[in-house]
Amino acid sequence: MDFTFENELNDKIALVTGGSKGAGKAIADRLQKAGATVIITARNKPENETNGIHFLSADLSKPDGTQKVVDEIVEKFGRLDILINNMGGSETPGGGFAVLSDEDWESTFQTNLLAPVRLDRGFLPGMIERREGVIIHIASIQAKLPLYDSTLPYAAAKAALVNYSKSLSQEVAPNGVRVLTVSPGWIMTTASSRMMERIAERSGGTTEQATNSVMKALGGIPFGRPAWPEEVAELVGFLVSPRAAYLTGTEYVIDGGTIPTI
Template sequence: MTEPFNFNNELSGKIALVTGGTKGTGKAIAERLLAAGATVIVTARNQPENMDDQIHFIASDLNQVKGTENLVKEILSSFDRLDILINNLGGSDTPGGGFAVLRDEDWENTIQTNLLAPVRLDRGFLPQMLERKAGVILHIASIQGRLPLFDSTLPYAAAKAGLINYSKGLSKEVSPKGVRVLAVSPGWIMTLSSIRMMERIAKSSETSIEEATQSVMDALGGIPIGKPAQPEDIAEFVGFLVSPRAQYLTGTEYVIDGGTIPTV
């Protein structure tokens, strides 16, 4: 009888950073890496109330150059190195209404969060990875990089498309030097913020949560698997990608969308 693979401690001795790691998908990723034995650092603007005391928190504003520089310095000073970088930070708060309502500020803020923050962090942590000829960088993108929603999140979609392209280019440069670079593009994830959005939709349209959820899935063109992802679904795959089991994987974008994107 074949013994099941033991995932415990497969990341033992590794030091990992998860940006935006205090809630939602980022929190699930941080907990998954911790369960695999990694020393896990998370960063966000504000410290959360409920966080595993084994996870290290560093406050930072990654939309600011200084915030990124300070984070890199603090991690390398306190932990000596970084083995795994998960660029999970992202999001959009631009108004709906299409291109005409979007100001330069909307574009600039969205690109700072979703593209330039990962670029700056990669630039900060790559030298020590290249020196050791070891490391994994993973960019959390979005299916909107391929399937943009023009009415409400066009800057976000454009930034994520740029992140996917950048990730591929970076992998070509640093993979021959020992550092793997990957991108993961999730579809709709049922985070706490998504649940609250469903509650608002249900209340305003006088429908049930289930009907509100179905209406969003319909707006996406349908999700063949029949439901949004859970944060843990994404975290489990990320845990595999950064592990030694995925040592031959680099330069690839992995779509996790339940079949949402209708093309090959």
Template sequence: MNTEKSMYEKELAGKRVLVTGGTGGGIGEAVVKRLAAAGAKVATTARRMPEEPGAADLFIPADISTPEGTTRLVDGILEHFGGIDILVNNVGGSSAPTGGVLAQSDEDWQFAFETNLFAAVRLDRGLLPAMLQQGSGVIVHITSIQRRLPGENTMAYSAAKAALANYSKGLATELAPKGIRVNTVAPGFTETKAAERLIHRMAERLGSDYDGARQNLMDSLGGIPIGRTARPEEVAELVAFLVSDRASYIIGAEHTIDGGIIRSV
């Protein structure tokens, strides 16, 4: 195992990387740590400066659900890095109220698409010219299994992630002849810090303990065949593979990492 780890320890040495949403104990933070451990020079962003510096070499505070925030981030990356070799668009999420479709306003839908689709589109558009100039690059968009399993209160989020997957496929086809690879990663139920907070809230509401509330959530997905939730580090490992030269022939593919939740072919 140590030998295998050392093989890939510095495989991203010299690579300039941007991971969006790389703080807060989620998938993005795990990706930042994993790619930094592989020798990459990593930048990340979030709305607020984190309390701890983390593994990133550069942090640029920006709300990339807005055009202004995306511009700020792109300008900062070009100023400090001169461009990037790897872009991992991880920012996303849902803040829609409960109560089904009639409880969701235009603003809820707009926010879902600004955060989960347009942030990636604008960031790609801002950083692609430098990638095209150098004739190489890798882009990974983090989608979600919810694009195929929309929930009652996450329809806007699910629709936005479905749009992101569709956009990514078209982008991959356009950019492959120009030396740039695009793929997507669709995580299932991943036990991030945000998910832990959600489970605690559910436990309080249900009068249950943490394990019981977690199981309730797993059951709501139809169960997870492997019997547990994903760890952010497991998703990060998949991303690390996809951005490396080991995945040089993988283009335009969505990689589901969900413990077996999606049962359709």
């Protein structure tokens, strides 16, 4: 069969967690355009729904939430071919180690590490039985470049996710299942744009100056700008496609050159 952008994921069923906005929404849209049946999860229903994309409301930071998603997808669709563990984030206070409670650490690890682990555990048996499937873990360059004063638990959780993803890939590759990690740098989502506007208002400068100040705080982005969500989505779209059939166990960094080391 000759694969094209429009049909290479025909007959595939894909789940994108945190798929209602930002990079998650871009990934969901990209997979649907390639022919996949796409399901997204989030706590709240998206403001702007995309026709043909199925929505499941769930709090994946709780075991009951992940089990609900597994059960409903298996019941309604019979299987899952592509799992994009995109949900993540940091809501802990800045200020370094001294201000962080056990609850801050636990909630961050539930969202950024244990939710993907539970979903993998729920869907992998079916993938292994069929001897096909792709799992993508969306991590972060903070796994290698942690910001100790603002997102210490998040960075630690993402580092654990990268390690877990590599180990899992080695376990399931003989069963025909591919596991990969995508680690973005700063992505210019709608939320990021609003943050730049707020910084500009407080400082009396422009949004361009605010963006440059944040890039400087990150150590600089050689490409000169953050990534667009669609650029991350394009990488994910390739990795889950038949064109990437021999790729597994690898971390793909998409950061505009932010990480300064090999």
